[in-house]
Amino acid sequence: MQLNVKNYKLKLIQPSQLVNGKIRKFEKSFVPSRTLPYIAALTPSDFSVSIIDETLEDINFDEPVDLVGITSLITQLPRALQIAEEYKKRGTKVILGGPAPSYLIEEVLPHVDSVVVGESENIWWKVLDDFKKGELEKIYFPNGTPSLEKLPTPCFNLLPLDKYLKPGFLFKTSKWPRIPIETARGCFHDCDFCCVSNYFGKKMRFRPIAEVVEEIQKFKGAFIVFTDDNIAAQPERAKELFKALISLKIHWFGQFSSLAAMDEELVTLAGKSGCIFAFLGIESISKESLLSVRKNFNRIENYSKIFKIYSDAGIQPNPSMIFGFDGDTKELMDETIDFLTKEKIPLMVQWILTPVPGTKLFERFLEEGRILHKDYSKYDGTNVVFKPKNMEPNELEEKFWEVFQKFYRISNIAYRLFYRLNKLTIFLLKRNLFFQNMVNRRIHPYSGGLE
Ligand code: SF4
Structure with missing residues (x-):
């Protein structure tokens, strides 16, 4: 022995x-x-x-x-x-x-x-x-590109699990906190502000669906957070994954590229498989700004339709916006919030553009002498660490918090949420009030926890 x-x-x-x-x-x-x-x-x-x-x-x-x-x-x-x-x-x-x-x-x-x-x-x-x-x-250095087959299950039991919040009251069915599950790595795109395709590669790798399902089953009743940067990167594979999830009766959150909604069947299946929130990296409502970071595959003219497709599938669209692109102005920041309000978006997050090392944006700003400092603890999307084109750094930061707070004003929350009452309205109201509390204190709601 x-x-x-x-x-x-x-x-x-x-x-x-x-x-x-x-x-x-x-x-x-x-x-x-x-x-x-x-x-x-x-x-x-x-x-x-x-x-x-x-x-x-x-x-x-x-x-x-x-x-x-x-x-x-x-x-x-x-x-x-x-x-x-x-x-x-x-x-x-x-x-x-x-x-x-x-x-x-x-x-x-x-x-x-x-x-x-x-x-x-x-x-x-x-x-x-x-x-x-x-x-x-x-x-x-990495010894080749790892295969994503037969990955071991992470030892979450080594973490102080009682110190992680359970998801909202609708999902308190399990001893587990939210559990992050990976189904793929990499990204076909190469946006200038993102290092995903540089770090994991432009050629995507996928885990076998049966192994993903097996891993999820080990965390019975847990709310699942898929860590993929685009859960729908390969639409046919995504549909197979969602079909396999239906029988598990889970609830989950995932990131989708704006292109995913071009396939309505895919979004419908995502909803049926328990997707509650779709994090959508739409980033900007300005074509010029999207072009400046090579994310112009996002089509502004499709945004309203995209939000509707997710809503109709029972999924809350959760757009993520970035401010500080070279085309951005204070007026555009106001227009962005007005647009998302008019669309009655249930939950939104926003960030200040951040030139993270490993991205093309970092290299470009370095070359242009626009990096203000390298105190990386401030590279968190709430501080301006570069010289913006159309504003002073402090103006961008002030405007960032002003529009973030505007979106989470009580009148704005009421306008967005009470138009379309559903079983998640109370849950969403609580989330909005939590976000309001955080942004009013100038703490990003996605900073990771409760202080
Ligand atoms: S921002 Fe999203 S779409 Fe663009 S490279 Fe990163 S992961 Fe891919």
Whole structure:
């Protein structure tokens, strides 16, 4: 009989974001991250793994540990490097991975022992093997493009699950918080402000539908958040997926490109399979602005029809807007909110354009001398970190909050929600009031949790 001996202690850390130099903390978070539970599932059994979500828990730097793995999005990077330094002081080896370090290798290397660039499936075993031999390399590049077949199920049980909010009252049927599920990686498009196709590739990879279904069944009753950047990227495959979901009787949220609604059967099936919200990256109501970032496959003339198709399928359209494109003016920002109000959009989010490292936009703004600073903790879509064309940075930021607050004024909420009463109206009202509370305090409703 082989004994499962745990020889090494591995601590995986999801850092928080520094806000005015302080570590952002939440009482409760909305959606657990999939990344570290997934890395834990990829880790060989001679490691005992723990996970810290720093927004919810403090890090005990003095707890004995053999190896630390940190993942980082761009906004978390300054804090990730502070954490790395704390462990280095104690002589503990630190490995850093995730999208941000992958594009900022030179900047992060002095703070850590190794950087894992890109997707880690095909290389993680080697990193750990090298660690055991005392031969960690400085940089690990992906060893080919990982297949998405037979992926292990993320170890969500390593997270403090009671600290993640359950979805609204209509969906409180399960012991699980919202569970993020991945069905595909990559994107056929290549919008200038986005690094998805650079990071995961323009050639999309899909998980077998049976394996997606099997994974969802492990989280009985959970509200599912699909992490794909476009759940309908390949319409025929999406329809097969939605058909397979119908019998599971789940509720879910997913991101759709504006093109998905061109296939009404697809949207109808999404609704039948339990889709409640469709996050729509329509970004702008200006052709010029969309063209400036090569997202002109979004057709403004189709927006009203798209919203109606989702609504008719029982799905709440949840447009996501960006302000600060080179074609944007203050007037356009007002017009955008008026348009979405007129369309009686139940829920909307908006962001300030952010030139994230790894994107074409970052390279362009760097070349044009328009990057104001590289305090990446502020690259969160609520701060202006570049010189806009038609406004001063502070004017863009002020106008951003002004129109965000305007959309969530009580009169606006009433106008949008009480026109089309349905079983979700109370739920949507609560969501709108929550968003109102957040934006009035200038906190982004998608900042990740309740402070
Ligand atoms: S913004 Fe959306 S459509 Fe554009 S590249 Fe990114 S994921 Fe693809």
